[in-house]
Amino acid sequence: MADPGFDAVLRFVAGRGGGDAELCVTRTRDRRYEAREGRLDGIALADTVALGLRVFRAGRMGFSYGFRGDDADLARMVEEAFFCADASGPDAAYGVEWPDSGQPGGAFF
Numbered sequence: 001m002a003d004p005g006f007d008a009v010l011r012f013v014a015g016r017g018g019g020d021a022e023l024c025v026t027r028t029r030d031r032r033y034e035a036r037e038g039r040l041d042g043i044a045l046a047d048t049v050a051l052g053l054r055v056f057r058a059g060r061m062g063f064s065y066g067f068r069g070d071d072a073d074l075a076r077m078v079e080e081a082f083f084c085a086d087a088s089g090p091d092a093a094y095g096v097e098w099p100d101s102g103q104p105g106g107a108f109f
Helices: 005-015 071-087
Strands: 020-036 039-057 060-066
Touching: 005 020, 005 039, 005 071, 039 071, 060 071
Parallel strands: none
Antiparallel strands: 020 039, 039 060
16 A cells, blocks of 8 residues: 555655655554553553655665655655765666556656
8 A cells, every 4th residue: 555645755756857766654653551550550652654765767866764754754855865866876776667667667757
């Protein structure tokens, strides 16, 4: 299932001139229960999100990460990944294979 943030990533990547993108999202929910003298004394809940973004353009790859996943965080991640891609050297191994694209090297957005 695609993360809803990926639509925003695709918009931001397209706004920067296009390319391929991969977004990895990990969400965790921790629950801690404390008991004293046989009774529930406290409950602590924590939700965390970690995101990793790779972008590929013109044979170059850039990476960025974030921990919020809102539009501002995703836009910053795309900017940083494009900065890294622009600073890296091209490599024929960089790219994403999209199984349903019918295009060698993946689909371009």
